[in-house]
Amino acid sequence: MLLNKIPRAALAALAGAAACALAAPAHASQQADAEPVATDDAAPAKPEAQPQSPGDASHDLMPLRNGGRLLLTGGVSTIEGAGGGGLAPWALIGGYGTRDEFGAQAYGTGVTSEDFALVAYGVSANIGNRIELSLGRQNFHLQDVGKSLGLGNDFVISQTIIGAKVRLIGDAVLDQASLLPQISVGVQHKINDDKTVVGGALGLKRSGTDFYIAATKLFLDKNLLINTTLRLTKANQYGILGFGGLGGKDQAYKPTFEASAAYLVTRKLAVGAEVRTKSNRLQGALGGDSFREDTAYDLFAAYTLSRNVSLTAAYVDLGHIALANQHAAYLSLQVGF
Amino acid sequence: MISILLAFTLMASQPAAAEPPIADPSIKPHYPTLPVITQNEHLLEQFGGKDGLTALMDDAMNRWLANPRTRPFFEHADQARIKDLLVKQFCVVMHGPCTYDGRTMAEAHRGMNVSEGSFYALVEELQVAMNKRHIAFNAQNRLIAALAPMHRDIIDQK
Numbered sequence A: 001m002l003l004n005k006i007p008r009a010a011l012a013a014l015a016g017a018a019a020c021a022l023a024a025p026a027h028a029s030q031q032a033d034a035e036p037v038a039t040d041d042a043a044p045a046k047p048e049a050q051p052q053s054p055g056d057a058s059h060d061l062m063p064l065r066n067g068g069r070l071l072l073t074g075g076v077s078t079i080e081g082a083g084g085g086g087l088a089p090w091a092l093i094g095g096y097g098t099r100d101e102f103g104a105q106a107y108g109t110g111v112t113s114e115d116f117a118l119v120a121y122g123v124s125a126n127i128g129n130r131i132e133l134s135l136g137r138q139n140f141h142l143q144d145v146g147k148s149l150g151l152g153n154d155f156v157i158s159q160t161i162i163g164a165k166v167r168l169i170g171d172a173v174l175d176q177a178s179l180l181p182q183i184s185v186g187v188q189h190k191i192n193d194d195k196t197v198v199g200g201a202l203g204l205k206r207s208g209t210d211f212y213i214a215a216t217k218l219f220l221d222k223n224l225l226i227n228t229t230l231r232l233t234k235a236n237q238y239g240i241l242g243f244g245g246l247g248g249k250d251q252a253y254k255p256t257f258e259a260s261a262a263y264l265v266t267r268k269l270a271v272g273a274e275v276r277t278k279s280n281r282l283q284g285a286l287g288g289d290s291f292r293e294d295t296a297y298d299l300f301a302a303y304t305l306s307r308n309v310s311l312t313a314a315y316v317d318l319g320h321i322a323l324a325n326q327h328a329a330y331l332s333l334q335v336g337f
Numbered sequence B: 001m002i003s004i005l006l007a008f009t010l011m012a013s014q015p016a017a018a019e020p021p022i023a024d025p026s027i028k029p030h031y032p033t034l035p036v037i038t039q040n041e042h043l044l045e046q047f048g049g050k051d052g053l054t055a056l057m058d059d060a061m062n063r064w065l066a067n068p069r070t071r072p073f074f075e076h077a078d079q080a081r082i083k084d085l086l087v088k089q090f091c092v093v094m095h096g097p098c099t100y101d102g103r104t105m106a107e108a109h110r111g112m113n114v115s116e117g118s119f120y121a122l123v124e125e126l127q128v129a130m131n132k133r134h135i136a137f138n139a140q141n142r143l144i145a146a147l148a149p150m151h152r153d154i155i156d157q158k
Helices: A002-022 A025-031 A143-148 A197-201 B002-012 B042-046 B049-066 B079-093 B116-132 B137-154
Strands: A102-112 A117-127 A131-141 A156-169 A182-192 A207-219 A224-233 A254-264 A269-276 A296-306 A309-321 A324-336
Touching: B042 B049, B042 B137, B049 B079, B049 B116, B079 B137, B116 B137
Parallel strands: none
Antiparallel strands: A102 A117, A102 A324, A117 A131, A131 A156, A156 A182, A182 A207, A207 A224, A224 A254, A254 A269, A269 A296, A296 A309, A309 A324
């Protein structure tokens, strides 16, 4: 039964990414004439004489030119659309844009566990390596659980996530002589569409806003990237199960903690692990452990297929969702400029 | 106890290479031009010694001349001199038997208005050149980590 859903989830993820990629054709076309940048092909092309005064080329926030930051240094797109790991947003600004440039990313992600499938897709913009704006969409397929609850064969809970992140201080990549990490603050406003279960049967709030602060440091001489994120949230299961407790109770913000460690294997490949705690405010609701939330963990590998395309695969232990531990396969395709 | 103190003293006193003199006193470097990052030549050996660095810079310069982001800074410059200075600088940084006779990074890049994108393009082409020479990835990163903080003396210097 699950197998039936996997290709669909994967296809939807790919379609999402493709649609996003197509939505930004200006990048591709304006790029075409320039930027044969840092390919690993055998010999560099012979330079052509081209009078140009040094340094004046890229100083007026040049949109639509291939962003100049190093491979993977914007992280990948989280399931919530922010630049980071798979689960945790990082202080890094997603996309390749430098301080003088705009950057953009689009992603499609499929996650399938024993009982559920999640499809996430979205876009993000990078303004001068200072501000990141993101728009993400998640479709959570209840599959057999939905069926057993009498919700039909393909009951889906969807939510939209509008995110913004600002880099406050530090440069995780350049400031190698300092221990100061790159520090950013971010906000994620989530709007859950489901009026049947989340807003209906459970009577939970369908929207909520998360606030987070993230600190990221690349220890380049150790090939190691470390991130920690502190989040204030009202969300249950990322917002898929709404916000706040049942019956209007337990509405206060609670802190959750997220951390990522990534080891750079090559310039193009990083492997790592993440952890993300939950606020677990629905445990005991409706009796027992039906809605208990657990800490999620993942092991990931991110690979850049080309400067603009990267692929992330992960094994995720989502912890307890709906009475059973959920172990998931995670696959994400991303394009970045 | 004494040996611990001695160890700390040794750690504290990095084998300082003398910084190049600054001709213009209005220039205040943010970071050393010659930050020696190791006490032995093992790292330099991973680059193939001074000869390896020379070959590396030959390839890197060709890549910088081919890349539209870095080309403007090199095409009308004395490329042989720049390569020679970079070999010496990297050699000194990796505790090699070389003497750097160029200027500080702050002085050398004044007025060049190097963008962050061009800076990264240079690093990335250098990474590709190092890969071509099969220099171990961690050795590459140790060198780049030593050079990256120079960004304050290189990027956007009017």
